[in-house]
Each structure stands twice: as C-alpha cells, then as structure tokens.
Amino acid sequence: MPKPNFPILSKLKLLGHLVAILRDTTRTDRVFQFVEGLSHDPVLRAKFPHAPAEQAFLEAPFQMGFPQLDELRAMPEGSLGRALAVHMDALGVDFDEFDRTATPSSDLEWVDRHGYETHDIWHVITGWGTGTANEIGLQGFYAGQLDNIQPTGLILIALIRGLIGGKQDLSAMFEVIVAGWTQGRRSKALFGVDWREHFERPLAAVRRDFEVEPVESEGFVEVADKLAA
Template identity: 40%
Template sequence: MWNPVAYAQAAWRLTRAIRDPEKLQDVLGLAPVIAPPMAMRRLVERLTQHASAARAFVERPRLGLRSLPALRALPPDTLGRAFADHLEANRLDLDALPSLEARTDEEYVRAHLLESHDVWHVLTGFSTDVAGELGLQAFSLAQVGSPFALGVLAGGLTNTLLYAFSQREARMRAIVRGWLLGQRAQLLFGAPWCQMWDVPLAEVRRRYGLELAAVEAVLDDAMRPATEARHPGGASPPQSC
C-alpha cells in the first residue's frame, strides 16, 4: 500500500545518502523502499535455484562471532584474524555490528547479507571508502542480484556525478572489479562463516573461487592504452603510406 509519509522519508534519506554516501544509517534506511517485500520474494526464488543457497534457507547459518580477543588470538593468515584486523583498522565495534531477526526467508536474506558485509570486505579486498563500498555492492549484485545493491550503486554514481567527479576512475574501476569478482566466484550467500574463522584466508578465497589477482590482471590489461597494448615497450606504431 502506498504510504506518502514513508516515501517522503525515503526521499529525504536518499537525498542525504547521495550527498554523503558514508552516512550508513541513511543508506540502510532505504532498504525497505529499494528492496520491498515483492522484490525480496523474487530474490529468494532466484537464490533457491542454487543448491548451497537452498541448503542455507534450511540450516540458516549465522555469523556466529567470537569475541574480538578470540579472533585476535588466531594465526595471522586466518579468516578470523583478518576479520579482526579489518574491524580494528576501520574502528568498528564488534558488539555494534548489525544483527537482524530471521523468521522468514526474506528476513534471513537481509540478516545474512547485512551481517556478512564486513566478511565480504575481507574476502574481496575492498576497502571501506566510497569506491570500496561501491565495488562490494557490484560484487553483491553479480552474486545475488540484490535490488538494494543496484540502488546503492545508482546513488553512488549520482554522488560521483554531482559531488565527486574527480573520483570517477577509482570508483568505476572498483565497480567493474566487484562485478567481475562476483561473476567468477562461487556463491557466497549462506556460507557458514562461523565454521571458517580458523581457516586460512587464502584457502577460503580458493574455496569460493575469489581470483583477486586474476581479476586485477584483467583490469590492468583492459585499462592499458591501446597503443601501448599493441606496441609493447613504447615502440611507435608503423607509419601509414
């Protein structure tokens, strides 16, 4: 049912988020509008076509965080230690990380994607600046087809046009990188992260086909000037007659 107050609030949040995409609460507050119940039901239907996601809807794995000291005590190369380093580097409070109820499949999608957000940052290597967040949303769009991710990308590109045009190259590279990573990787949705804190980060990436170096190589090659690509070493192209 159309609610003018709700849409007015959404428009206000959207305006604030476009001006300052680092305002997390404004971005999260747009979720019910960008991804309404019907869109979430369709998303669930698409996800259940994947065997691993269908299993996740039955088992409903959650993040299952240990305490920060326990994560810090893990070996340096593990997923859990890398996650702890990520939290500390970005001044994120472990106890303040969002956790939603998951009584329905639609609620589980929101809850799992939200609480896995920073794990995905660690796995994909995206920073938490605007470019990194847009890259991670492109990854999410490629992985699960989230309308929320597409909405955030649209807002981020609008912000780039209006307020941060000088950052267009870094942001577009991050978006393309995220899309390629998401397309090439195995589905991360529904992964039981709580069982993998002590697994080496490199092994988790291999397990899910996160080919970071390969994607970087593709991007570097694609962004090389055409004359350089055709004539390595800076040699001049042959002159026409």
Template identity: 30%
Template sequence: MFLKDRQRRNIDYLQTLKGVVALLRDPGQTDSVYDVEEGLRNIKAVQLSVDFVKSKPEVAAIIEERYLAPEPDMEALLKLPEESLGYAYASYLKEAGFDPNFYRKLEVVDDASYMFLRIRQSHDIWHIVTGMNTDVIGELGLKAFELAQTRRPMSLVLLTGGLMRTLLSSPEDLDLLLDRIAVGYRMGAKAKPFLAQKWEENWEKPLAEWQAELGVEPTPVYVP
C-alpha cells in the first residue's frame, strides 16, 4: 500500500511539473492547465479547498446536488435581450471563436472532482460577470478571483507561474499584472460565491442584475 501511494504521488508530481513547465513556455496551453490540476488532485490543499467552499451552505447544497448544466443552445441565447447574461455569454463566445464545451471533461467521483468540473464548465461565465479579459493577464486576474472564492490550489500555482514568467520575459507588464491580481482577489473576497450559482437556469436575467446581486463591481476594461 505504501509503495502504491508513493508511486501515485510520484506520477502526480511528474504530471504537475510537466504542466507547469508547459505553461511557463506557453500560457495559452489549456491542456497544461488541466494537467496541473489533475496532478494536484490528491494533495491535502485540495481537500482544504473543498472544506472551504462547503463552509458556505449554498455551495455545499449545489455540491451535494452535483448540479451540471446541459450544453447551451447558442442560437437561442443570441435571441435573448442584449442586456441578459445569456446574450452576453453567447455573443462573447461567438466573437472570440470559443467553443462552450472546450473544457476537458472528467468523471465526478467526489466533491473535489465535481468542483473542478463545475468551475471548468462555468469558466467563461465568470469572465463575463467579473469583466476580466481573456488574455494572459486577465486570466491571471480571474485566477486571483478564484483563489479568493475557492482556495483552489491550481489558481495559486498558475498565479505563481504567471508572476515568474512575467518577471523573466516581460517585466514591463508586472505593474499591470499585479494590479489585475489585486483587483481580482479583492473582488473575489467581497463577492457572493459564484460556485453556488445556477447561471444556466437564469440566462435571461440582466448581467447588471447578476452583478448587483452577487456584490460584483466589474473591473474596467484595460488595453494590454
């Protein structure tokens, strides 16, 4: 048993290291993000993250329910009022050329795997509601938001890697990156839990109403 546990930890470590190295080379490698998260799945910090989010009753309820949304009907969402979350989401994905089902699927076997999958499924919605850009700096701002909301270990790993890469390859961007991280973390600490929301059952609700209800003041758009 000890040898099996040690072997599993070694495999997880190598998978995490491989993902981190790939991300340092190319932060746009989404598969590397998933490699990092899945390599970290057995560390104690993941269970502490689950305990943290479940300390909020509304999050604990959705985790127990294992709520996952069906695939969105993009054409139907584009017919909603322009001020709605659904229209904002569909038009954003269409303009960016993103696939709403881009994320890597995984089997839900426990609370942690459910949390991973639900955050992956709603990632682009989080971008829209927070106003964080989808470039590298905006993604890291959203990771700071996620860290405040969930204590998700992967968020901290990506923030650390992003800071290192910026310091070494584009130090002129460091001030902007630190600003986005600070803004994202403060926003996440103040906002009501995003993980508790069934966004997809209320696509027609105005985006501004979502933001007001959740205590979110969206970050101003910046020019990288």
C-alpha cells in the first residue's frame, strides 16, 4: 500500500531541517536530511527531471557494488583502481563500511544508489580530492553534468554555512563551484558508466576518453586550499 502524500508536512520538515542548519552549521545529519527531502519532493523533481545520462542508465540499471580495497591496491601504478585506493586510504575509509545490501525499487532509488556507488570514483577522475573544499568543487561538477537538485541543494547549504559562519572566503567558494561546474559541462557524461571495466586502465587514459581535464592542471587546487584555510 503506497504511503500517503502530505505536501504541507513534507515542506514543514524541509523548513525544520533548514532552520536547524542555520542554528548550527555543523549539523551534517540535517544537511543530508534536507537534501534528501529536496530530491524526494514531487514539485522539485518535476522541475529537475532526470538528465539524459540518468535516463539512459534507467533503461538498463545495474548495481556496481563496491570493490575490495586490497584488490585496488594491487592494481598497476597509475591505474584508476590504484588511484581510487590511494583516495580511500587518504580518507581513512574502507568500502567494507558502506552499505552493500540495498535493493533499489524505484527510478529515484536506482539513481541515488548509482551515485552512492560511484561518488569516490568521480572524486578520483575529476581530481577533486578530500576535504570540504574539494567536496564543494565536486558538487559543482555534478551540477554541471546533471542539473540535479541534490548538488544544487548541497551547494546552497555550503553557501549558507559560509555566509552564516563567516569563516570561509565566499569568493574562493564561488571560484571552486564555477570551476567544478565548468569542468562538468566540458566533460563527457560520467553517470551510468560501469567503472569496473576501467579500474585496471591508466587513469590518464580514462580521463582522456571522457574528456575530463583534472583540476590539478588548471590550478583549482590552490583555490580549494585557500577555501579550506
């Protein structure tokens, strides 16, 4: 039996999450609850339809799952898989900590799941590394690729946090967002790719195939460092 839909109640929940974020900008749990609420809102979903790459993925959706970190570490130097292992080690996180049991049952769940499984791979391919500033840059890349409500919501919260907290350079934040967005627009679509087929390939070749100009070569890492300072 489908759950009843109460638009006013869902809007009040979104407002509650936003108020909580404004009161305490460190409430990351509220940030993700707010963004999840945005992505599930039927009115906003109608305004932000699935991007072409997402639509193509939904025609034949698949689950990649998560690789074993030891297997990635053993891959050739310079490969996508090896670079992914370096990225995860820098985070201090193992894929075994991630949820491997999800079974999507709707288009929205399939899109969310694929994004969850490939998020760190996108970090590696784009060159946006670890830390808050690089995460903002990657969300700009997502927005440039997908015109999606989720990266838009996360960017909005980042700007609110910077404005309310007063601890971050907003001009540097805009530079990072624009850099990511421009990079996303210029690159081929990354969504819907089965990256398991590319793990053992040279990272440089993967980037070349998808026309991704990594941020290191454009000097945006310095901007991200400034933002994180």
